[in-house]
Amino acid sequence: MPNVGKSTLFNALSNAKAEAANYPFCTIEPNVGVITVPDERLKILEDLVHPERVLPTVIEFVDIAGLVKGASKGEGLGNKFLANIREVDAIIHVVRCFEDNNIVHVAGKVDPVADKEIIDTELQLKDLESVEKKIAKVERTAKAGDAKAKKELAVLIQYKDVLEAGKSARTLSLSAEDKLAIEDLQLLTDKPVIYAANVEEASVTSGNKFVEALKTAVKDENAQVVIISAAIESQIAELTEEEEKIEFLKEYGLNESGLNKLIKASYYLLDLVTYFTAGVKEVRAWTIKKGWKAPQAAGVIHSDFEKGFIRAEVIKLDDYIKYKTEAACKDAGKMTVEGKDYIVQDGDIMHFRFNV
Helix, strand or coil, X not given: CCCCCHHHHXXXXXXXXXXXXXXXXXXXXCXXXXXXXXXXXXXXXXXXXXXXXXXXXXXXXXXXCCCCCCHHHCCCCHHHHHHHHCCCCCEEEEEECCCCCCCCCCCCCCCHHHHHHHHHHHHHHHHHHHHHHHHHHHHHHHHCCCHHHHHHHHHHXXXXXXXXXXXXXXXXXXXXHHHHHHHHHCCHHHCCEEEEEECCHHHCCCCCHHHHHHHHHCCCCCCEEEEECHHHHHHHHCCCCHHHHHHHHHHCCCCCCHHHHHHHHHHHHCCEEEEEEECCCEEEEEEEECCCEHHHHHHCCCHHHHHCEEEEEEECHHHHHHHCCHHHHHHCCXXXXXXXXXXXXXXXXXXXXXXX
16 A cells, blocks of 8 residues: 555665655656675675675565555556566565554555455456456367367366455465466466565564454465564664664664565565575575576576586585585585485585586
């Protein structure tokens, strides 16, 4: 919704300064912020390897205009918003869980559950429109006796029924094969969601009645609720020294920033893990999907690494910490040589051999 603290939070999270103001539709074009992923393991590797540079992995946050009732029919900036959101992997739904008479609420009162339901309804209506359009297309082929089209139509009808019942597409449990029927539609309500409950400073550690109501409303959604204070995050963003940030967080009884919590929740939601490459030139973090095999993981560095993959040399971080150097790990038998079927684990330190 407008005026829930999206742009304030986004500014705090990234170096892309979105305009934040006390009126709806202040954000028209989406702002994109590329944010480095905090990872204490990089500091450990830096201290051991002493590289020329350290490169963390990044995550991209997109700040999109607030959505209002009727957006699916083009109200407010509805259509533009809905086109922008199709491109993302997951949605962070910022929900207002604070009272402040100085910041207007478009509906006149603070009610996070009602706000959430408005957004859900608008996204469901837009998805229903997409599904119905595809049904009209597939139906003709199915009636002509095409077996593939018949199967696709049956899946599309299941999605239509769920959306008409006021439920999101992600609530429908189907096989990966069946889901191919809607892949091209990029359904909005099929995307995984994190709810960022934006609270006032006093509620940042334990939440408040609004957060509890929101948690109850989403308990069956397999979605995470992250309590965050955009006001606190704004202040943290202005601090330059890490020690200052730690002290500041301690004052509020926090051991990590809301940014860290959101990134961890995003990684968990999207099934992402990190592996590292470590050498004197650079220590670097790489993001991959959980379950990826070594050649796929090598491909994020360069497509040639995947094409000409021969083997991967792998050291576990705990062994690197214990033996201090790559050579010592090798001598101790703690460097394993893995083939094409090796599933890369979170925290692996990798060196790829390839030939193109």
